[in-house]
Amino acid sequence: MARLADSGAPLLAVAGLVKRHGTTAAVAGVDLMVAPGEIVGLLGANGAGKTSLIECIAGLATPDAGTIRIAGVDAGADPRGARRLCGVALQSTGLPPRLTVAETVALFAVLHGGADTDGLIDRFGLAGKAGARCETLSGGQRQRLALALALIGDPPLLILDEPGAGLDPAIRDDFHGLIETLRSSGRGLLIATHDLAEAARLCDRVVVMAAGRVVAAGSPGALIEDAGGLVRLRVRTRPAVPDTVAAEIAGDARLAQDGELMVFSGGDLRAVLARLGAALATADIAIVDIATETASLEALIVAMVRRADG
Amino acid sequence: MAELGALSLAMVRMNLRNRIALVYGFVFPLLFLVAFWALYRNDPVPLALHAGQFLTVTILGAACFGLPTQMVSEREAGIWRRFRLTPTPTPVFVGATLLVRLALLLAAVALQLLLARALGMPWPVHPIGLAVALLAASFAFLGLGAVIAMLVPNVPAVQALGQCLFLPMLIVGGVAVPLTSLPDWALTLSVFLPGRHAVTALQANVTGLGISAVRFELGALVVIGGAAFAAASALFRWQPVAPARSGRTTGWLLVALAAWGAVGLAAIGTGRVAPAGRDIARIGPVTDFLAAPPVPAREQAADTPAEPPVATEPEKVPEPAPEPVIAPLPPPRPPGWQAVGPADYARIAFEALPPDGGLVSPIASAGEAMDPVVAEQIALLSVRLPSWPPAKVADPVQRVRNLLTVAAVPDLLQMDGFERHVPLLVLERLEAEVPAADLPKLLYWVAMHPDEGDDSAIAALERLRLPATSEPTKPVRERIMLYAMKLLGRLTDQPPPAAARRE
Numbered sequence: 147m148a149r150l151a152d153s154g155a156p157l158l159a160v161a162g163l164v165k166r167h168g169t170t171a172a173v174a175g176v177d178l179m180v181a182p183g184e185i186v187g188l189l190g191a192n193g194a195g196k197t198s199l200i201e202c203i204a205g206l207a208t209p210d211a212g213t214i215r216i217a218g219v220d221a222g223a224d225p226r227g228a229r230r231l232c233g234v235a236l237q238s239t240g241l242p243p244r245l246t247v248a249e250t251v252a253l254f255a256v257l258h259g260g261a262d263t264d265g266l267i268d269r270f271g272l273a274g275k276a277g278a279r280c281e282t283l284s285g286g287q288r289q290r291l292a293l294a295l296a297l298i299g300d301p302p303l304l305i306l307d308e309p310g311a312g313l314d315p316a317i318r319d320d321f322h323g324l325i326e327t328l329r330s331s332g333r334g335l336l337i338a339t340h341d342l343a344e345a346a347r348l349c350d351r352v353v354v355m356a357a358g359r360v361v362a363a364g365s366p367g368a369l370i371e372d373a374g375g376l377v378r379l380r381v382r383t384r385p386a387v388p389d390t391v392a393a394e395i396a397g398d399a400r401l402a403q404d405g406e407l408m409v410f411s412g413g414d415l416r417a418v419l420a421r422l423g424a425a426l427a428t429a430d431i432a433i434v435d436i437a438t439e440t441a442s443l444e445a446l447i448v449a450m451v452r453r454a455d456g
Numbered sequence: 457m458a459e460l461g462a463l464s465l466a467m468v469r470m471n472l473r474n475r476i477a478l479v480y481g482f483v484f485p486l487l488f489l490v491a492f493w494a495l496y497r498n499d500p501v502p503l504a505l506h507a508g509q510f511l512t513v514t515i516l517g518a519a520c521f522g523l524p525t526q527m528v529s530e531r532e533a534g535i536w537r538r539f540r541l542t543p544t545p546t547p548v549f550v551g552a553t554l555l556v557r558l559a560l561l562l563a564a565v566a567l568q569l570l571l572a573r574a575l576g577m578p579w580p581v582h583p584i585g586l587a588v589a590l591l592a593a594s595f596a597f598l599g600l601g602a603v604i605a606m607l608v609p610n611v612p613a614v615q616a617l618g619q620c621l622f623l624p625m626l627i628v629g630g631v632a633v634p635l636t637s638l639p640d641w642a643l644t645l646s647v648f649l650p651g652r653h654a655v656t657a658l659q660a661n662v663t664g665l666g667i668s669a670v671r672f673e674l675g676a677l678v679v680i681g682g683a684a685f686a687a688a689s690a691l692f693r694w695q696p697v698a699p700a701r702s703g704r705t706t707g708w709l710l711v712a713l714a715a716w717g718a719v720g721l722a723a724i725g726t727g728r729v730a731p732a733g734r735d736i737a738r739i740g741p742v743t744d745f746l747a748a749p750p751v752p753a754r755e756q757a758a759d760t761p762a763e764p765p766v767a768t769e770p771e772k773v774p775e776p777a778p779e780p781v782i783a784p785l786p787p788p789r790p791p792g793w794q795a796v797g798p799a800d801y802a803r804i805a806f807e808a809l810p811p812d813g814g815l816v817s818p819i820a821s822a823g824e825a826m827d828p829v830v831a832e833q834i835a836l837l838s839v840r841l842p843s844w845p846p847a848k849v850a851d852p853v854q855r856v857r858n859l860l861t862v863a864a865v866p867d868l869l870q871m872d873g874f875e876r877h878v879p880l881l882v883l884e885r886l887e888a889e890v891p892a893a894d895l896p897k898l899l900y901w902v903a904m905h906p907d908e909g910d911d912s913a914i915a916a917l918e919r920l921r922l923p924a925t926s927e928p929t930k931p932v933r934e935r936i937m938l939y940a941m942k943l944l945g946r947l948t949d950q951p952p953p954a955a956a957r958r959e
Contacts, residue, residue: 206540206694226543234541240534244473245466256462257542279473295538 156181157303157334163212165198172198174358180334187349188338189447195358196338204234204305217302233296236307243281247272250280258299270294286317304335310344354447378439379410383431395421459544463552481522485514485564486571493575501868502576508659511565512631512651518561519597520618524605528614532696540694558594578923582666589661593654596677599684603712606691625651635731643729648720650680663869663923668829676719683715742906747805793901800900804941806950817867817938820876834877840920841885846913856898858913859886864935869923883943896947903940906933
């Protein structure tokens with residue numbers, strides 16, 4: 147795994163992928179890449195095409211067009227070889243209810259060609275549940291076991307579907323730590339999630355899908371920054387800034403002033419901050435409170451999806 | 457192979473830890489067996505003539521319900537998708553599923569056979585043939601189960617579609633209701649259903665002539681299973697959600713059903729619609745086959761040989777012969793078989809015996825053409841019989857009784873026509889083992905004393921590759937009585953009336 151990760155070649159390279167269900171294109175020409183040590187979040191509303199895209203990458207569905215290469219292996223030409231290089235934990239997959247955790251791990255080790263699973267159960271905090279049947283596990287334990295199964299065979303690429311869903315905050319936090327550990331080991335991760343806080347926290351890049359297409363891609367911060375109209379600057383001064391001065395400070399940004407409170411939005415807010423500092427330095431006006439209001443990623447995604455859907 | 461073994465082991469564990477699956481897989485077949493036993497407990501040989509039926513019920517249940525229920529529930533739960541994410545090829549996964557189901561099915565069959573044996577059924581005559589027939593029937597029904605699993609969206613739908621196959625086969629397919637009870641239209645319909653061919657193939661190996669006699673039925677099951685597996689393979693899906701109905705689905709369904717049609721038409725074309733006759737009625741007592749003439753004084757006196765002769769008072773005039781009565785008198789009893797003579801033979805109402813061409817105690821006519829499979833089995837029996845220890849015992853009465861057992865048991869089990877030819881072979885052997893002058897006397901003696909002697913020869917039939925019935929032995933003794941009379945009739949030129957040969 148390390149050799150692949152160190153090579154710098156993308157662990158996942160999807161090009162021009164199309165998947166149709168009947169006459170509807172669930173995935174309509176998607177390009178996607180995941181580099182070693184990178185977590186890519188796949189975002190989008192229900193029906194955006196995320197599931198179809200992931201099923202194609204995981205080998206659960208056959209694409210109608212396009213290519214998928216996993217660590218350099220063409221999944222269309224060598225699906226079994228591609229599966230060896232890709233660990234998948236999907237919400238829509240189940241665990242054999244009447245097998246114990248240890249039996250399940252042992253079974254999947256054989257199914258992955260006799261992979262080494264020493265310490266895997268301990269590593270995921272399931273040692274105390276090794277003899278328990280899967281049907282008796284809690285949601286968090288199931289998630290951990292699913293992730294453990296995805297790691298059997300030491301695949302360089304991991305695909306996780308809603309990894310934090312259904313977990314309480316403490317367990318989710320542990321789980322996120324585990325995912326970050328996996329990233330630091332050089333693996334590439336593609337995470338499909340509706341939890342935008344999770345995406346903002348974990349992902350190096352996010353890819354936003356709508357109507358089967360990628361409508362935005364980049365780091366969460368860059369996406370927010372690119373959508374600057376959605377950022378606000380709240381400044382409270384004492385005494386209040388005169389209207390004319392406030393207008394000068396705002397420049398091309400929108401200004402809403404209510405006594406001592408000024409709210410700037412849109413435009414170049416870094417320039418607003420610079421003008422604010424310069425203007426108040428010469429006046430006897432003190433800044434009592436200043437805060438930047440960053441638009442949420444959720445709001446951003448909703449806006450993008452609405453735009454994409456027309 | 458490691459993957460196949462690991463998956464199979466995991467699936468066995470999953471099944472054995474599922475109480476409902478255990479009840480369906482193992483308890484229900486035993487309940488069915490007990491039901492068959494309760495229904496047919498008065499048969500001369502318990503369960504033997506219904507083994508094909510109850511074994512088919514077990515296979516049918518495991519295949520039409522057990523297999524698709526497992527497949528659909530695992531697919532619905534996403535377990536299949538989990539397996540699909542591994543590099544293990546699909547055929548390994550499907551193969552393990554089918555192998556485990558087959559193993560569970562065969563285990564249920566083995567349990568059934570053990571319980572049936574405990575209830576008095578003989579061991580199957582052709583165990584290897586039975587294994588072949590079980591595999592063929594399992595192949596056919598597992599294929600159908602796989603088709604059901606691919607067609608339905610959820611477990612309740614398995615029950616609905618499974619019943620659509622299960623019930624018609626039980627009722628009009630000869631599986632639960634005997635073919636001899638069915639009207640003509642149902643008989644014609646039954647040859648299109650795999651259940652009938654399974655029953656016939658299995659029964660032939662429990663009491664009949666083995667797989668060579670049921671090549672058509674085995675072929676039918678393989679064709680039906682092959683078509684079903686082809687359809688199931690084409691319609692295979694990992695996803696729980698069923699695809700929208702399409703012409704492709706309908707087309708493959710028609711392929712599976714076309715095999716049923718082809719098999720049924722072939723059965724009609726080769727005259728296999730009519731079922732083999734069955735008559736397992738109890739035989740009456742020996743007195744039913746005696747004429748009722750006035751009893752001569754000698755026989756009356758000789759009728760109590762165990763007691764010392766009683767001195768009759770000389771002045772007493774012998775009483776006139778009694779008026780004929782409706783019910784024949786008990787048979788007179790000569791002091792020993794050596795004392796039997798032609799006058800005794802005349803006491804037998806040969807015309808009252810079942811006809812040679814009938815269902816009970818049939819005897820083939822001399823030179824009657826033999827089915828090649830029957831001829832082969834008769835040839836094997838003729839080779840084995842001379843060295844059969846019960847035919848060599850010192851007591852001539854027991855020796856004759858033992859040899860007659862060889863004809864009696866196949867007659868009870870109605871072994872696809874084989875039983876018609878055995879008596880002549882037995883007669884040939886009797887003539888070789890018993891002096892010609894003694895044979896009629898011994899046959900008469902055995903016929904008149906059906907409840908004497910021991911039954912150990914029945915158990916020894918297995919050495920002749922014939923089924924050895926267990927308790928009760930009374931039906932066997934009744935058939936021995938009949939064959940003793942009929943062979944005696946042949947030796948004394950008094951054959952029973954001919955009758956149409958059964959088909």
